[in-house]
Amino acid sequence: MSYTIAISPLSWVSVEKAAAWHEVVAASTEHDLPGEQPPSLKQVQAQLTTGGLDSRRLLWLATGPDGAVEGVAGLRLFDSPGREHLSELELYVHPDRRRRDVGSQLLAQAVFAARVEQRRSMVGVAADGGPGAAFCEAHEFRRVLTFIHLLLDVAVADTRAASAAPPGYALVTWTGTVPDDLAGAFAAAKNAMNDMPTGEMDYGEQHWDVERVRAMARVLADRGDILLTVAALHGNVMAGFTEIVIRAGEQRRALQYDTAVVPEHRGHGLGMWLKAAMVRRLRAEHPGITEIETDNAQDNVHMLAVNQRLGFREHRRSHEYQLDVQAGTR
Structure with a gap:
C-alpha cells in the first residue's frame, strides 16, 4: 500500500495545531542541532499567530495516514518596497518521518504559492553539514551566504x-x-x-x-x-x-x-x-x-x-x- 501524505494550508492556528507544529520543530532541532535549545511552545505559538513586519506568512501541515503531523512549512512573503520579489522558507520534517517525500511535497506547495505571489527568489537557512543543507542542494537551491553563529x-x-x-x-x-x-x-x-x-x-x-x-x-x-x-x-x-x-x-x-x-x-x-x-x-x-x-x-x-x-x-x-x-x- 502506498504511503499517502496530505498537505493542507493552516489558515487558523488552534492550540492543538500550534502544539503539533512545535513538536515537529522541537524534534527536528534536537536531532539536527544537538545541544541547541529548541524554541518553547509559547515562542512557536507567538511566531505563528503574530503578524511579521511588512510581511505575511503562509503555513502548511503535512499529515500522515495515521493523522500525525509529520512536517510543517511556512513561507514569509515580504511586502515592503524593494523586497516584493522575496520569499523566505521555513521547513521542518519530524526525524521519525523522513525519507517519505514529506519535505519535497511541502516544498512543492511553497514554490507553487511563491509563483502565484509572483516572487522571484526564495531563501532559507540550513545548518552546515546537516540534512537541511543536503535537502536544499538536492532541490536546486544555491548556497549564497555563510553565517558564523x-x-x-x-x-x-x-x-x-x-x-x-x-x-x-x-x-x-x-x-x-x-x-x-x-x-x-x-x-x-x-x-x-x-x-x-x-x-x-x-x-x-x-x-x-x-x-x-x-x-x-x-x-x-x-x-x-x-x-x-x-x-x-x-x-x-x-x-x-x-x-x-x-x-x-x-x-x-x-x-x-x-x-x-x-x-x-x-x-x-x-x-x-x-x-x-x-x-x-x-x-x-x-x-x-x-x-x-x-x-x-x-x-x-x-x-x-x-x-x-x-x-x-x-x-x-x-x-x-x-x-x-x-x-x-x-
Missing part, C-alpha cells in the same frame, strides 16, 4: 570598552519602542544596515522610517518579547545602536538583533563601546540571562572582530540558500 558568556565578557565614551558621543538606552524624541534619528541610523554583507543573496533593501521602527517594536511586544536598545548620540545624530531581544519566557539566552554604526561615524570604536554597554545593561537588568547568541556573515570581518574582542566564540555555522522560484525544483 557565536555565543557570549555574559559573566566573562570583556566590557572594559564601556567604561569611557568616545569623545563627542553620549549613550542613550530604552526598552521597547523608541522614545518620540529619538525616533527620527533612530530610523535614520537603521538605514545603515543596508550596507551589511549579503553575499550573492537577492536580498533587496529595507527602508526605515519612524513608523516602521515603531511597527517592529510592536511586533516583538505582541509576541511577548523584550527589546533592549543601546545607542550612541553625536549631537542630534544617532551615530550607532545595538539591539538585544529576550524572547517570551526565555530564562537563559538573549538574541542579538541589529547592530550598526552610521558610515560617517565609523572608526571611533562605537561598535565595541555599544555592545560592551549592552552587556553591562543585561547584567544589571536581567541577571538571569547568561549568554547572548549572534550570527555574522562570514564576510563581515569587522563585526566578527568586534564580537571576538568582546568574548564571543564560534558556536556553529549555517548557510543561506536561494532558489530561483520561476526555474522551479527537481
Whole structure:
C-alpha cells in the first residue's frame, strides 16, 4: 500500500495545531542541532499567530495516514518596497518521518504559492553539514551566504570598552519602542544596515522610517518579547545602536538583533563601546540571562572582530540558500 501524505494550508492556528507544529520543530532541532535549545511552545505559538513586519506568512501541515503531523512549512512573503520579489522558507520534517517525500511535497506547495505571489527568489537557512543543507542542494537551491553563529558568556565578557565614551558621543538606552524624541534619528541610523554583507543573496533593501521602527517594536511586544536598545548620540545624530531581544519566557539566552554604526561615524570604536554597554545593561537588568547568541556573515570581518574582542566564540555555522522560484525544483 502506498504511503499517502496530505498537505493542507493552516489558515487558523488552534492550540492543538500550534502544539503539533512545535513538536515537529522541537524534534527536528534536537536531532539536527544537538545541544541547541529548541524554541518553547509559547515562542512557536507567538511566531505563528503574530503578524511579521511588512510581511505575511503562509503555513502548511503535512499529515500522515495515521493523522500525525509529520512536517510543517511556512513561507514569509515580504511586502515592503524593494523586497516584493522575496520569499523566505521555513521547513521542518519530524526525524521519525523522513525519507517519505514529506519535505519535497511541502516544498512543492511553497514554490507553487511563491509563483502565484509572483516572487522571484526564495531563501532559507540550513545548518552546515546537516540534512537541511543536503535537502536544499538536492532541490536546486544555491548556497549564497555563510553565517558564523557565536555565543557570549555574559559573566566573562570583556566590557572594559564601556567604561569611557568616545569623545563627542553620549549613550542613550530604552526598552521597547523608541522614545518620540529619538525616533527620527533612530530610523535614520537603521538605514545603515543596508550596507551589511549579503553575499550573492537577492536580498533587496529595507527602508526605515519612524513608523516602521515603531511597527517592529510592536511586533516583538505582541509576541511577548523584550527589546533592549543601546545607542550612541553625536549631537542630534544617532551615530550607532545595538539591539538585544529576550524572547517570551526565555530564562537563559538573549538574541542579538541589529547592530550598526552610521558610515560617517565609523572608526571611533562605537561598535565595541555599544555592545560592551549592552552587556553591562543585561547584567544589571536581567541577571538571569547568561549568554547572548549572534550570527555574522562570514564576510563581515569587522563585526566578527568586534564580537571576538568582546568574548564571543564560534558556536556553529549555517548557510543561506536561494532558489530561483520561476526555474522551479527537481
